[in-house]
Amino acid sequence: MLIQKIDDEVQLRMFYEDDAEEFFNLIMESKSYLKKWLGWVDHTKTVEDTTQFIKSGHTELIENGGYPTSFAIIYKGKIAGTIGFNEIDKTNKKGFIGYWLGEKFQGKGIMSRAFKSVVDYGFKELKLNRIQVNVAVDNHKSRAIPERFGFKKEGMIRQAEWLYDHYVDHIIYGLLAREWKSF
Template sequence: MFILHVDDEVMLRMLTARDAEPLYQITDQSREYLKKWLPWLDEIHSVDDSLSFIKNSFQLYNDRKGITAGIFWFDQLVGVVGFNELDFKNKTGYIGYWLGENYQGKGIMTKAVSALITYGFSDLSLNRMDLRAAKENLPSRAIAERIGFKKEGRIRQAEWLYDRYVDHIVYGLLKEEWNNE
């Protein structure tokens, strides 16, 4: 099971069945906020839906296709971060993340993503990290830029979000560019 102690405040670990209720609660409490940028909120209606997500994340982990971790801040689940996809042939990790609305602006996500990147480069022997964010999602883009990702381009109308298409900004980070090791 994936567990990563980031510092005295933040820990990343795979979610388990006991996390289904808090995962649902943080998702539901931040639903309108998260709907601005995440397409899956209308699929989460109950704790059982959160449990299905957790079970699916274990399957991806067992198949070495992805890693999904809860972000725990002072032992409280506050969001999710992970490799939505792992491409070992090309040594690339595709990073995704979200944080509950009440936990924004505390540096939690910057720490979590930085730790995940270090893990990916050192423990998984990846060479590249790929991160995509909606063009208008400035907080998410700021995290990528703060960490050192390079803006590599824009994909027009990359994602359908409920009632509109959004463009994605593509960011990349190479192992040779990472200096947090």
């Protein structure tokens, strides 16, 4: 999946190096919003930092035999956020999805559409057996996404992540290939 048109408003595609400035600006516009749940935001200080993120996705493409694992979420022609597999365990055929949207793109159903497409891709193209999502306990918007698509709440990891000045617990959601249905 190099480009996946989901509908007339939303598509997923690989990041291009030319996207670095637009993507960096989205991060900066949403910085205080994103920092509540993402620990890497303060480490993104320049367009070059964003360029390095994009280049790492291209390296992963080669390592994954031509299958991309990180996607730009495009909404009406603009980068709205990102979604992808932060990690793929090839031996056990499981992937860990991560995602975020810029603040101004919230509440439009964009992430639900993108999430469904990536889960389909994970099970059908990447031939994963299990997809997992780890979400901070109090991040109710993010938790609603896997819940909406039938992921099972499998447990909680206490103090799973350090966010600037405190730890947050994570809820673990999982779904098996045999459980995935078209929603």
